[in-house]
Amino acid sequence: MAAIDLAELARQAQSGDATARDELLRQLYAVVRRHIYFSIGGGPLAEDAVQETMVALYRGLAAFRGEASPRTWAITIATRTAAKLRRREARHVVVDDLDAEVFDVDQAAAAEMVMLRRALAKLSDKKRDAFILMSLLELTAQEAGKALGTFANTAASRDRHARAELETILFDESARLAGTDGEREIP
Amino acid sequence: MSRLDDLITRARQLPVNEAGAQRYVAELARWARHDEPRRSRVPWFAGGFALAAAAAVIALLLLRPDRAAPEASALRIGERVAIIAEPNTRYRVLAAETDRTELFVERGTITARLWPGAAPHRLALRAEGVEAVATGTVYALQVDDHGASVHVHEGKVAVTRGSEHAQVAAGASWPAGAVRRDRRAADQLLALATPPAIALAPITHDAAPGEEPSPIDAPAADAAAPHAHAQAPPDAPPALSLKDRWRQARLLRGQGNFDTAITECIAIADAKDATWSPIALLEAARIELGPRASPERAIALADRFETEWPSHQLAPEARELRCRALRQLGRADECKPRR
Secondary structure, eight states: OEEEEEEEEHHHHHHHHHHHHHHHHEEEEEEEHHHHHHOOOBHHHHHHHHHHHHHHHHHHHGGGGOSSSHHHHHHHHHHHHHHHHHHHTTTTTOOOOOTTTTTTTOOOHHHHHHHHHHHTSSHHHHHHHHHHIIIIIIOOOOHHHHOOOOSSHHHHHHHHHHHHHHHHHHHHHHHHHSSSSSOOOOO | OHHHHHHHHHHHHHHHHHHHHHHHHHHHHHHHHOOOOOOOOOOHHHHHHHHHHHHHHHHHHHHHHTOOOOOOEEEETTEEEEEEEOOTOEEEEEEEEESEEEEEEEEEEEEEEEEEOOOOOEEEEETTEEEEEEESSEEEEEEEETEEEEEESSSSSEEETTTTTEEEETEEEEEETTTOOOOOHHHHHHSSSSSSSOOOOOOOOOOOOOOOOOOSSOOGGGTTTEEEEOOOOTSOOOOOHHHHHHHHHHHHHHOOOHHHHHHHHHHHHTTTTTTHHHHHHHHHHHHHTTOOOOOHHHHHHHHHHHHOOSSSSSSHHHHHHHHHHHHHTTTTGGOOOOO
């Protein structure tokens, strides 16, 4: 759904339209689910993060000023919630599995997403967050910087570094699966 | 396109289950309002008045000679089935799939309703040696000391016992002459326009003096938990593994069916399995503290964790959760490091 539609839904929701509110929250739920999965994986911690984010969206909708798109607003809240829970629950057991009941994917697609999630888990939190916001959720550098509490250039730089590291991690993984030694030509 | 670019493209399009999203948002409106942290302290005299008032109400209810049994809540299973489990019922959900729902009743009464839909759906209530199947109806399966009986309130039900088959129409019972003690659950289900949005477990049983104790010897933490636990009866068909049940509990939580998820988690915890029980117990506490906004019960479950799994690697997490619950109640000073 285009951002303009979400903004309109948000406006209608703020004027008391419960149907528009629910539709908006459904759209944002999908974004939040994706974000949280790639940020912290699955399992109870992810459920907590989704829940906290959705409650915050529900409660915050009345005060939403519309300065950013509702999607960016939801992603910002999800980013902060995920970071908070990661800190608070540092001992949590990481679950990379994709819940097939939450996501509509077949086994092969799920395996690919798990592979990406595992590669992301090897990055530092800062690089991973920047990559998720910019490369996966397609925020601009300004939006990502704002969500991450940093400068746009810094967010973009972290995203670039994350991409480079991910290329290496995925190459090594492919080489491992193919049974080669992982040597590669330097371009 | 590199491997990473390909994965990014797929990740951007990762589809989220729409029905799940719909259910989640439907539930959100209900529990988001109740999830407010409870930080304010109530003055002691206000608390005293509240306690006195509550005691008076309870005394009135207990002393009323013709008091009715509490009305149990409807529990949704899947998209088209709702059940009501009467107090002291012991049952197990054997299947909850798009095309079939199956329950095994060990003791007590389950009343079920199946809403019609585009595709056929098989709703089966089973007891030892008896199976009652319907494809769009309201009916009850009752298991007591005299055995199993089926009571049909709407539609038609096929009953099988060994090689014996019978079609039971609305208003009739099987076996002939079986007495249905109470049809309030059926009326309650018939009054619903759609399956209940909230998957509620049956509410607390109002046990009469001298009555048989609850089938589950629940510890104090579970005193207010539903009596109709999803327990595998000894002669039930092959049960789900604890891992599958844990997965089901997580799914239920993801769908916003918090009460059912807690019931399932407690049942897993009761199994005393070294791998799954502590995980499930902690999950139940998390749900109590989060969506259910019930820090008191979260504390009770965390205490149970401390008692049953004091050396488990999740014990620190349980203690932290207990502290969070205490903070919500304004009792942070009780949160002391434990050995």
